[in-house]
Amino acid sequence: xxxxxxxxVVPPDEAxxxxxxxxxxxxxxxxxxxxxxxxxxVLGCLVATYLVCSHLTPLYDAITTIDIDREMPRGTMGxxxxxxxxxxxxxxDQFLATQTSLIRSDSxxxxxxxxxxxxxxxxxxxETVNTPETEDAPVFLSGLDVIRPxxxxxxxxxxxxxxxxxxxxxxxxxxDSYLEHSYRIRIDSSEKLGAYMTGQLEQLKxxxxxxxxxxxxxxxxxxVINSDQKTSIQSASLLQLNTDYNSAKEDRVRKEAAWNAxxxxxxxAAYASTQGDSLKRLSxxxxxxxxxxxxxxxxxxxxxxxxxxxxxxxxxxxxxxxxTRASIGxxxxxxxxxxxxxxxxxxKQVGETRAEFDRLNARSFDYQTLKEEAETDxxxxxxxxxxxxxxxxxxxFQDSSIRxxxxxxxxxxxxxxxxKLTLSIAFMLSSLLAFGAAxxxxxxxxxxxxxxxxxxxxxxxxxxxxxxxRAMREHANMLCGAGESMELVKEDGDNAISGYEExxxxxxxxxxxxxxxxxxxxxLVTSASPSEGKSTVAAHLASAHARQHHRTLLIDADLRRPSxxxxxxxxxxxxxxxxxxxxTSWRDVVQQAGPSDLxxxxxxxxxxxxxxxxxxxxxxxxxxxxxxxxxxxxDSPPLIGFPEPLExxxxxxxxxxVTRAGHTSRRAVSTVMATLARLRARPLGxxxxxxxxxxxxxxxxxxxxTRCYRQDSTPS
Numbered sequence: 007x008x009x010x011x012x013x014x015v016v017p018p019d020e021a022x023x024x025x026x027x028x029x030x031x032x033x034x035x036x037x038x039x040x041x042x043x044x045x046x047x048v049l050g051c052l053v054a055t056y057l058v059c060s061h062l063t064p065l066y067d068a069i070t071t072i073d074i075d076r077e078m079p080r081g082t083m084g085x086x087x088x089x090x091x092x093x094x095x096x097x098x099d100q101f102l103a104t105q106t107s108l109i110r111s112d113s114x115x116x117x118x119x120x121x122x123x124x125x126x127x128x129x130x131x132x133e134t135v136n137t138p139e140t141e142d143a144p145v146f147l148s149g150l151d152v153i154r155p156x157x158x159x160x161x162x163x164x165x166x167x168x169x170x171x172x173x174x175x176x177x178x179x180x181x182d183s184y185l186e187h188s189y190r191i192r193i194d195s196s197e198k199l200g201a202y203m204t205g206q207l208e209q210l211k212x213x214x215x216x217x218x219x220x221x222x223x224x225x226x227x228x229x230v231i232n233s234d235q236k237t238s239i240q241s242a243s244l245l246q247l248n249t250d251y252n253s254a255k256e257d258r259v260r261k262e263a264a265w266n267a268x269x270x271x272x273x274x275a276a277y278a279s280t281q282g283d284s285l286k287r288l289s290x291x292x293x294x295x296x297x298x299x300x301x302x303x304x305x306x307x308x309x310x311x312x313x314x315x316x317x318x319x320x321x322x323x324x325x326x327x328x329x330t331r332a333s334i335g336x337x338x339x340x341x342x343x344x345x346x347x348x349x350x351x352x353x354k355q356v357g358e359t360r361a362e363f364d365r366l367n368a369r370s371f372d373y374q375t376l377k378e379e380a381e382t383d384x385x386x387x388x389x390x391x392x393x394x395x396x397x398x399x400x401x402x403f404q405d406s407s408i409r410x411x412x413x414x415x416x417x418x419x420x421x422x423x424x425x426k427l428t429l430s431i432a433f434m435l436s437s438l439l440a441f442g443a444a445x446x447x448x449x450x451x452x453x454x455x456x457x458x459x460x461x462x463x464x465x466x467x468x469x470x471x472x473x474x475x476r477a478m479r480e481h482a483n484m485l486c487g488a489g490e491s492m493e494l495v496k497e498d499g500d501n502a503i504s505g506y507e508e509x510x511x512x513x514x515x516x517x518x519x520x521x522x523x524x525x526x527x528x529x530l531v532t533s534a535s536p537s538e539g540k541s542t543v544a545a546h547l548a549s550a551h552a553r554q555h556h557r558t559l560l561i562d563a564d565l566r567r568p569s570x571x572x573x574x575x576x577x578x579x580x581x582x583x584x585x586x587x588x589x590t591s592w593r594d595v596v597q598q599a600g601p602s603d604l605x606x607x608x609x610x611x612x613x614x615x616x617x618x619x620x621x622x623x624x625x626x627x628x629x630x631x632x633x634x635x636x637x638x639x640x641d642s643p644p645l646i647g648f649p650e651p652l653e654x655x656x657x658x659x660x661x662x663x664v665t666r667a668g669h670t671s672r673r674a675v676s677t678v679m680a681t682l683a684r685l686r687a688r689p690l691g692x693x694x695x696x697x698x699x700x701x702x703x704x705x706x707x708x709x710x711x712t713r714c715y716r717q718d719s720t721p722s
Contacts, residue, residue: 036445040444043444044444051432055428059425059428059429065149066168066170067173067422068178068414068416069163070162070163070180070412072409073160102161105161110152112144113187115146115180118176119145122179124147127169147180149166149167163180165177165414170418174413178414181410185410204394207387207391207394210383214386217383218380218384220376220379243359244359244360251349254348262342262346288323292320292323292324298316299313303316451668452671452673453672457471460692464679468691469691469692470512471509472506472694472697473509474697475505507546510546510547516691526637527635528639528640528659529547530642530654530660531543531642532642532661532662532678533645533665538664538669540641540642542695544560544570544639544640544641545641549604551639552603557634557635558638559596559631559637559638559639560605560639560641562607563582565613565650566643570608578610578611579611580595581610582595586619587613620650620654621653628640638658646674652681661688662689663675667695667698
């Protein structure tokens, strides 16, 4: 019966079964284990690649370099002489893409195909899409490629052909055809522009003549040659007349004041006139003459001749003074009348000039309109004539903004196939494919292999791992029964079997040391499916326990496929099936094999009825045998699909599940562990059988068994 301290195994959920977060070292180990397969796969890919490349027809690439100068003018005269190929650097990509499409166009390629007769010289490769039914369809060259190197204004015209010389000829011919086509496009555009401008020229000439005639008629109507000039003259004349009129008015006022002062008889007014200086001088002479006359009169008297001379002189000066005063008055009067007449005349002229100026201003707007219209038509006509002449000259100018910088030469080495590059790519791709296949194969492998993975996904422990021993399969896994030294039947020098025995003893110790509080007296050895090696493990486990001088009973409970009698070479006429049928006691069918501490209960004759009776009689047998033996080991059928192991598992102290590494699926083992948990049985753990070092990096030490046991292959 299971002990109260049995370990409850929780069945793993689906997420735990699928989780496989492995470290990087595991994948490196996988690649290391599969290195031979990877090497031969990569080698095969390289050999196949080389053979394929060797049978391919070599193709040659010829490249012509076209340089596009964005600063080169597009003409020799006019605006075209200063215009560059590009309007803005931002348009460079669009422009170069346009030129690339233009090189591939039918207009560029068709002359090359016809001139070099590529339909005949390049059968099957440089063909066009033309057929006898579609002669007008656009053509193309399958070997043509136009490349733009990054950050440059270069276009590389590359042509691929079987013939290196023909490849160079075609590449250069395409570049020349492209330049000629660009030149033809510009000539056609110039001719169309010239024809259009010529048609517009006649209309513009007629309009210019009509506007000029209207301006001439208007000038004749105004009786002027230049209205603007006459208006400017009239304006200046009016301004001058106004100035003269104001001056004349001031002069008349001044002279009128002088005349009024003269009429009053004031001597100061006479002095202010233009003859005031002579009048003043006469006045001074008269004053001197009077003083002299007074002196002569007082000294000489009236009878003296000096008196008469002084008196005559004084009277003469008085007469001159009066005459001068009268003359000054008359002159002031005349000047006043002249100033008045001049003022009136200037006033009349100012009025007439202002009236003429106003009349000209009234018609000036109409005149300016006609004049501007005539000048505009004349300028347009002259500009159009100039552009027509420039277009005629520029149309014949073949600019060098698009030029061939480097012509193609016949290549010396083929561009395809490039065997070294192809082999390098094949090596990288095949290596990646092989690495990926190895890792994917490891990831999709759903079998039991790695102890850490089992502990993580199934939540149980691996209590033992048993290496693969080919000699055991070759000799039917037989154990010697003679003498105290019970061991595998093996050939000399097969040191791997010694390693297997060591692994069995390690498994025995793991089972006995599982629980210190409760001693294990009965163990069921089962598996998830047939051919897992459970019978072999049970036989060797029993033999190893007996060699430690512990009384051990091995019960072959697999009544469907018994095997214990073959391992120990004993008789199987009677056994467990006989006991279950109540034909005899269990002690009567027990046989001794080898040392006295090992006893075997074979399965006996196969019986379906006996298998159905296991659940009733086997618990008593296990209980009685556990009191007489130190260890009772049961070899049962697989747990999945058979009812007997379920009843056995519920009546033993521990269940040992044997799995075949690399073959048993995790889902099957998970089902077994879930079944044991449901039965409240005590699983001792999982035994991985037929383990090799290639199955996990945890088994690296199995590769050294032969070397470790080379000197001493006898188990201790």
